[in-house]
Amino acid sequence: MPEDRAPHLHIPAPAIRPGDVPDFSHVKIPRAGEVRRPAPDTQPEDMRDLAFSIIRVLNRKGEAEGPWAGTLDDTSLLKGLRDMMTLRTYDARLMTAQRQGKCSFYMQHLGEEAISCAFQRALRPGDMNFPTYRQAGLLIAGGYPLVKMMNQVYSNDGDPVRGRQLPVFYSSKEHGFFSISGNLATQYVQAVGWAMAAAIKGDRKLSAAWIGDGSTAESDFHGALVFASTYKPPVILNIVNNQWAISTFQGIARGGAGTFAARAHGFGLPALRVDGNDYLAVHAASQWAVERARSDLGPTMIEFVTYRAGGHSTSDDPSAYRPKEEGAAWPLGDPILRLKSHLIHRGLWSDERHRQAEAEIQAEVIAAQKEAEAIGTLHSGQRPSPRDMFEDVFAVMPPHLVQQRHEVGY
Amino acid sequence: MTRMTMIEAIRDAHVVAMERDDTVIAMGEDVGYFGGVFRCTAGLQKRFGVERCFDTPISELGIVGTAVGMAAYGLKPIAEIQFADYMYPGYDQIVSEAARLRYRSAGEFTCPLVIRMPTGGGIFGAQTHSQSPEALFTHVAGLKTVVPSNPRDAKGLLLAAIADPDPVIFLEPKRLYNGPFDGHFDRPSVPWSKHPASEVETGYFEVPLGQAAVLREGTAATLITYGTMVHVALAAVAESGADVEVIDLRTLLPLDLDTISASVCKTGRCIVLHEATLTSGYGAEIVALVQRDCFYALETPVLRVAGWDTPYPHAQEIDYFPGPDRVRQAIATVMES
Incomplete structure (x- = not known):
């Protein structure tokens, strides 16, 4: 018989706080290529292990290994590197612009570039993302003009949403990017509805829902899973687990669950857990889920495991709640450096070409910024009437x- | 013309809309096979198939949230919330999402969605089956709010709501589903069949949103109301013997202010009547507009008759319900001044 005791409130907390030495030894990371790739028509109950491991393709030497490798050709990989570099450069410029008072607010992707950039490569025109504020790679990889993005951030007269939204809350139907809501998680369930509509119409389109680790606590997330489980529409249910919800570590939203991906099991849905800093793994897992959706096999949940290397937003100071060195200690590395190393290993790239590409991208982003600023910034120039x-x-x-x-x- | 109850009229509006437009679908708790707890969607699943009329899980946020996604896709969902009292879990999706999608995307994404919900009391449903939350919708930029008071208007307004390119909250006074109710709890129920507004046009027609109806012309005072209270107002006026003009707003937003102003400027006396709680209720909006537009015509202060500022009670429903006695009293007060 267990002892009769008064209850105590269990409050999960990260083991490491500012002043401590970063330690990710509790994050169990399998070798690249180690996790199996089930056939896309596998029953959810026959692939539960996939929600507790991490699908990885790129090893430390930059080699692609295992059954998830090989979904992208050389041109696509080079494009992928350029997309991620563009996103990072774009972020850096606009972080500075915010400090200069040219926009009220900004949110960067540092360390998470692979997820949205690689995911977009698995979609077709007509598919629809229901993104959060940290998936601008969907637009960049989809070829959306940087100037229009900047016009939105500056809320100037060229802003496609006419100055009505906070910076980074882009919208583009043509580019499969649903208007962003600042009320977190609300769009997870809308993505399910959008996919239900595609199924009702018999259209060969799919939707992708996006959410962060912290927002999975919202009832919208759970409602979305109920409806996805009931109607089995062509929706991909993405969770970006970047470890931090502003200052709150992921254990507060996850509670006693083994992983976020495992939440899907209670709803009879298949789930994958993926190295979010591995461009090849992100694409391979996304493509697997897309294949299921396109074969009328229903929803798939994907947890992308990554690390928010920057602050939550320009209004945040992460040094107040986590060690400054934590980002550098993150064991899954930097997505750009990892893909770069892979391309060099393949003989498709070099340090020299990388430096050259950096300079080109920098020039491209600055040119776009000049064009946007010629229209106006938040407090100067032409603004919407x-x-x-x-x-x-x-x-x-x-x-x-x-x-x-x-x-x-x- | 066919004689219909309000339930039959609402069902007929679904049938007509779904026949002429295959993007119209109906969804909600118990809406599919069974046809809804009030039977408003009975037979639709059999007629139009399970993909166009289906049951949902008991999740109002899921119903509204998926319906927003469907509407953005290009369907025209008619989502039923089983009782207006249950809509709160879906309220964020209504307020932050459905109402704002057109605005925040500058018209790129829209939300042509109708959310139907039975509203109001009079059936001894206590606090979880009696609320009138219309002011929680009229306060939100981007929503239209409609409350019919009879079968003909219910069909015509619902068809107009379905045709509307924006989200419409369609509040159905549940006490009126099977017959008009004048607030006299001690008298036998009356069926719609004896009421002229149960004569409903067959096929497609719209009662335009944003147009009030003057149900009784008068010169002594103006009584402005909507929903169940329309019948209470008419009974009270008849019993009072005063020559009171009665306006049924039908649509609360957009509001037909011209009809209201013309009437009050003519009569110089005004009473606003609703079943919802008094404080910050929709009546306050009407009173503010009337004093702005008719100030110099007013002979007396504008009065409100409304539900008391308590949760909707059970045993005391008759004491809570703003019935004909209270309305007669208000008429007497404005006429004395």
Whole structure:
């Protein structure tokens, strides 16, 4: 018989705080190539192990190993490296722009570039992402113009969403990028609905839901899984586990669950857990899930394991809650350096070409930035008209809004 | 023309809409095979198939959230929330998502969605089956809010709501589903079949959103109301013997302010009546607009008659419900001044 005791509140906490030596020895990392690749039509109950390991392709030497390797050709890999480098450069420029007061706020992707950049390569036109604020790689890899992105960040007169949204809350139907909501997790369930609509219409399209580790605690996440489990529409349920939800470590949202990916098992859905800093692994896992969706085999959950190397946003100071050296100690490395090393290993790339590409990208981003800033930044230049404030509340402006617009003088 | 109850009229609006547009679908708890706890979707699944009329899990956030995704895709979902009292888990999806999608994407993504929910009391449903949450919707930029008071309007307004390119909250006064109710709890129920508004056009027609109806013309005062209270108002006016004009708003947002202002400027006296709780209720909005537009025509202060500021009770429903006695009293007050 266990002892009769008063209950105590269990509050998970990270073992390492500022001042401590970073330690990720608790993160069990299998060798590259070690995790099996089941056939995409495998029943969820026959692949539960995939939710507790980490699918990896690139080893420390930059070699691609195992059954998940080989989903991308040379051109695609070179494009992938360029996409990630572009995203990182773009982020760096806009982080600085925020410090210069050119935009109110910014959120960077540092360390997480592979996830959105590689995922987008697995989709087709017509598919729809329901992203969070840290998946701009979906746009960059999809060829969306950098100038339009910057116009959005600056809320200038070229902003496609007319100055109505916080910086980085992009929207592009054409590029399969659903308008971002700042209320976390709400779009997870909308992605399921979008895929249900595709299934009702019999259209060969799929949707991808995106969420962070912290927001999986929202009921929208659980509601989404119930509906995905019930109707089995073509949706990919992505979780980006970057270890930190602002200052809260992932153990607060995960609770007693082994992994976030394992949440899928209770809903009878298959789940993969993937090295999010391995461009090849991210693409291979995404393609596996896409194949399932395109064969009417239903939803797949993917947990991308990564590390948020920067702050949550320009309003955050991570040194207050985690050691500064923690990012450097993250055992899955830097996604750009890992793909670079792979391409060099393959004879497709060199340090020299990398430096050259860096310079080209820097010039490209600066040119785009100049073009955007010529239109305006948050507090200078041309901004959307106050008239725009009243548009698009409804398709047709009702009388009370017309009257209020007149009161503003428009 | 066919005689219909409000339930039959709502069902008929679904049938007509689903016949003419195959992107219209119906979904909600118990909506599919069974046809809804109030039977508003009975027979739709059999007629249109399981992909166009289906049961959902008991998750209002899931119902509204998936419906937002479907609407953004290009379908026209009609989502039923079983009771308006249950909508709160889906409220974030309504307020932060459905209402704002067009705005925040500058028209790139839209949300042509109808969310139906039975509203109001009069059936001894206590606090979880009686609420009137309309002010929680009219306060939100980007939503339209509709409350029919009879079968004909219910069908025409629902068809207009389905045709609308924006999200519409469609509140169905559940006490009116099977017959008009004048607030006299001690009298036998009356069926719709004896009421002229149970004569409903067959096929497609719309009652445009944003147009109020003057149900009784009068010169002595204006009584503004909607939903179940329309019938209470008409009964109270008849019992009072005063020549009161009665306006059924039908749509709360967009509001038909012209009809209201014209009436109050004519009569100089105004009462606003609703079943929802008084404080910060929709009536406050009407009163503010009436004093702005009709200030110099007003002979007396504008009065509100509403539910008390308590949760909707069970045993005391008759004391809570703003019935004809309270309305008559208000009429007497404005006429005395």
